[in-house]
Amino acid sequence: MASADRIRAAAELMVSTVGPNSATCVVVSAMGSHPGSSVKVTDLILNMIKRASRQDAAFLVDLAALQEKHVETAKQLLGQTPELTQFVSTLLDDITNLKAMLQAMSIAGMSTDAFSDFVVGHGELWSGRLFALCCKQLGADVAFMDTRDVLVVTPTSDGASVDLEEALSSSRMESWFKANGPKKLVVATGFIARSKEGTATTLRRNGSDFSATILGSLLRCGHITIWTDVDGVYSADPRKVPEAVCLPSMTYHEAWELSYFGANVLHPRTTLPAMKYRIPISIRNFFNQAAKGTRISDFAMDAEVYGGKATIKGFATIDNVTLINVEGTGMVGVPGIASRIFSCVRDAGINVIMISQASSEQSICFAVAGTDGEAAAKVLSERFAESIAAGRVSAIQVIPRCCVLAAVGQGMVARKGVAATMMGALAKANVNIKAMAQGSSEYNITVLIDQADSERALRAVHSRFYLSDVPLGLAVVGPGLIGGTLISQLREQRNQLKKEFGIDLRLLAVASSKRMVLRETGLDLDNWKDELANKSEPCDLDKLGDWLSGHYIPNRVIVDCTASDDPPSHYPDWMKQVRKKISLAA
Missing domain, CATH: 3.40.1160.10 (Acetylglutamate kinase-like)
Structure with a gap:
């Protein structure tokens, strides 16, 4: 309009x-x-x-x-x-x-x-x-x-x-x-x-x-269509995750969960009138009417998403949050301690994004917007001043610059190993988890991580659930006759590898004796020479190893196609990265 x-x-x-x-x-x-x-x-x-x-x-x-x-x-x-x-x-x-x-x-x-x-x-x-x-x-x-x-x-x-x-x-x-x-x-x-x-x-x-x-x-x-400027609801923010897919369908509950985390989905209150009478809602792109959009209803047709592999329907983040941790041995078994904490925060007009409590009852941590972190710590310090002085509460810790990462999907309900798979993907991407929470409905798994790890973590978990069975990140050192031929062979066989063997191959880095190019989402196999010539940086093999070790793709390989003595001198350091899942081929 x-x-x-x-x-x-x-x-x-x-x-x-x-x-x-x-x-x-x-x-x-x-x-x-x-x-x-x-x-x-x-x-x-x-x-x-x-x-x-x-x-x-x-x-x-x-x-x-x-x-x-x-x-x-x-x-x-x-x-x-x-x-x-x-x-x-x-x-x-x-x-x-x-x-x-x-x-x-x-x-x-x-x-x-x-x-x-x-x-x-x-x-x-x-x-x-x-x-x-x-x-x-x-x-x-x-x-x-x-x-x-x-x-x-x-x-x-x-x-x-x-x-x-x-x-x-x-x-x-x-x-x-x-x-x-x-x-x-x-x-x-x-x-x-x-x-x-x-x-x-x-x-x-x-x-x-x-x-x-x-x-x-x-x-x-019989049906409600919301015409907008996007193709539908994506499995992740496509600006952060290039591999994100437009979801053909999702349930009302999945839409509610994703909308809370800022995904481009209808607000929960907006869906309630339709849900009451079980009226499906479609989100469609007015500027791309050929796209089918995303259908929100009581039932999500998971089989339409990559052969039903979408146990987790979508991932979303809330950036720039602060973690508040209240801990102390004097909190154990004390009735109403959680009520006192959250009443205090509520009275200060601060919204709590997520909550996690250890079963030992010695600590309660929760996340708030980054701008509310200091204010939350201040009101808690004032409210529990007596308990802090007496040692019953040992600390009110403020951890800024955090990010909330959530996985949402009704397919997780009663499905074993989903949380383990998600945590494993984060571990392989070298992402540390500070806190986690999961509701008993099992529609949502939420973790708190460093803000600096936000995009890498989002890509890591998305690739684990949405890419092929074996995602493989490749770095080629020495793009001369041998290395160039290898890349050409990979370009020719990439589709076959994906179709027949489930291997999704990405050329993440190319390094010559003087220049190198690193690409988080992979180089274009047809134009990698242009990128190396025009969008590269001075070659630093130590940096290449460190960068690759923290990549979100879980399986990573460095292929040395040179006859030089310089790359072998880095083998010991690269081999130490085995624990971070880097392999070496020479």
Whole structure:
């Protein structure tokens, strides 16, 4: 929803989904920014509200920019038609009302939540009207739904989200259809609703996605599709793990677990309305409609993922966390010690990311966001000052610059050896584990590691569960006639090795007498000479051995193709790396 072209393309897609025996409800968000423009409607509206609250008259500039953006988009989208006149007339009325409201905020020097929610929802109103008019021009039997006329919500106790008043919303939905009649296509606004008192409000975080699942549940839809700019949910962050795969399916619980760790999945609260009525949700890429996307439902078709090998469905990390360790012999057998610790942290407004406790009860450790580490240690030191002075609590230790790594998958339930496999992969990658936790549901295994090891650890565990049975990392020393021929043979036989023997071979390093190139994810076997010539560094065989010993691929080999005396002088050091799984071939 960033430009006229994209709105038209989306409208054409939605109109095409309507069949003779089916109808579609499409939920739209506010217009975003497009290439060459930094004007994102929701951000502009929020900025406008802040300026008005600070009595900064520049909010009028933002309001003018909003008007210009929507008028220009409407002209490009609708042309000189009655639909354009209809849209612009309504838009100008809204702009007049918003100007009066913002001026009132400016005079008062403040803004209430009710005023802010009313103003910020106009981005969805305008984009929804534009979308509906475009669909009308395309010949669709379409109606526009202002979801403030249908959805009734109440805020949750923490104020971070809202709960749907389902009975009241269902009643209003019936009234809306009685007034508008059955339609083949309904265009509904995302993000906005009303409170039980009748004031305009929003759905808070992930509002448009939440609107889609709520409306899907109220309409008892057969399927919900979230159109976005990624192919689906990946087995790991593809920016960190190039081998990450797009998952064809996952369960609601797997989606919840991965979303907590920041993966590009729907927020747990967003999936609840669909889950209640067992409505599957698909995440699809609007810009790559050939991709099937990821289906989230009660049942994940694991057999579709590499022949059912995906015991663990996905991996994710939370970077830059701090580990707090509270320990002392005086904690053993003392009732309520954990309650005192976490109540103290809660009262300080600090969120706990993970918890681990030794069965001896002598220590409890937990992870918090890196920015909260010192604050957590301070409030605990103050709360347990007496116990520290008496020696019952010996230390409150702060370990900064850590990373939480989680493995998620319903296939782990009752499956023996999954944790051992994961820990073994980390050990082979030379990654130390500081703490670990696993819930009794067995959907999640979480470990805490050094932040510096984050990407290597993520690649190590992913390669262990997702790559072929025998991943093999190769370093070639001496890329002359013999070494070059070897690399050529590997290039020719690589696919056969993978297909027939399950060997996934990566050329991780090439070193000549003067230069070397090291690649974490492997060199291009067709262009390794160019990389050695143009993207290399001075040859350092000690560095090569050290670097290879800590690589995430568990099986690593150095092949010496030289007649020089220099590489053999490094054999003893390389052989010492046998414990780190480096082999030597000369």
